[in-house]
Amino acid sequence: MAKAVKKQALGRGLSALLKDPENDISSASDKNADKVLGNIIELEIESIEINPFQPRTNFNEETLNELSISIKELGVIQPITVRKMDFNKYQLISGERRLRASKLAGLTSVPAYIRIANDQESLEMALVENIQRHDLDPIEIALSYQRLIDEINLTQEQMSERVGKKRSTITNYLRLLKLDPIIQTGMRDGFVSMGHGRAIINIEDKKVQLEIYEKIITNALSVRATELLVKNYQYNKSNPAAAPKSISAPVPDFAEKNIPKFSEYFSAKVDVKVDKKGKGKLIIPFHSDEDFERIKKLISGEL
Structure with missing residues (x-):
């Protein structure tokens, strides 16, 4: 208990130090930078802006409220991470859910790690940290991988090293972005799983993708049944004389x-x-x- 109090007091002391214009820190070589960078510091919530590079767009209100209640009782257990922008101004790198819940809980300050990072480094850290979460939908993960390729210029091999995932896993997620946007939305909303998406993606025709997607929803088809439906379509397409043109559904x-x-x-x-x-x-x-x-x-x- 004494250690926790001492740590909290240290964080508040450093917070006061950062509010002194004479101690403003903009690089790792500045005076007192060694006291700030890497330490947990209590920052006022109003001094923290949301990360414009945040890849996550959906926040479940119910779980956010549950976290808020937990924070009211126990406080913020895991500090957020921010980067220094200007005097007493910071930008969130990771921990937006904790920051939102802290606001709901009525907190005026939160514990934070301060980093010195440029836009590209901030984006990469936000994307990589986001990918590690367990509550993301498959499309959200796929979009994060795609942004690492487009905006950070990482190869799939480099991404594999950064996020600790097999290259084949990354490829499977990226392929989901070839699905019709309606199907991607259905996956984000939980109407179909990643397994359904991986089966449908084997069909290039978006119109046929949607036809199969409709059958999955209407008949509550399993992933296995969807795979059979796709195989049936592919067989009909390659053997037009052997089967009817329309897609026949597999046995539920x-x-x-x-x-x-x-x-x-x-x-x-x-x-x-x-x-x-x-x-x-x-x-x-x-x-x-x-x-x-x-x-x-x-x-x-x-x-």
Whole structure:
């Protein structure tokens, strides 16, 4: 407890030092820079501006309120990171969610690490830090990777080293950006998963992508069913004479797992067909009049 009090007092002391114009720090070589850089300092929230390079755009209000309640009770456990802009002016590098929750909690100051960084370094730090989060949607991660390529000029190999991810993982995320924007939005909103997106991306035609996306939503298709749907389309496309032009839907999981039960009950190889609208049919074969009568009695409950 004594250590925590001492650390907090030190942070407030350094905060007072930074408010003295004679101690203004703009580079690592300035006087007292060694006392500030790398230490946790209490900064007034009103002196911190939001990072314009922040790759994250969605903040869940419910979880933000939960964090705010936690901060009211325990304080800000993990300091934010800022960069020095001007005298007593700072720009957020990472920790926007903590900063927002602190404002909701009514705090006037937050603990922060101060960095000296240019625009490019600030952007890279914000992007890399953002990618490490566990609550990002796949498109948000993909956009962060793309910005590291476009604005920082990193190769996929360099990104792999920066964020500790395999190059193949980075490639899979970047490919999601080839999806139709409507599908990307659906992924961000949680209507479909990254697995669905990875299956759909194997089709280049955006119109067909949307047709499949609609079937996923309408029929609550699993990733596996979506993969089968895509394979069916690709087969139809490469073998136009062997199948109808339209996309036929795969058998839903709930029906497929019950086919063996139907086959056992009717003592026949039962099949299921699903049309492009998602409506299905049970097909029960018969081989004679007697076999047809037997099946009819099973259906009517006479047997």
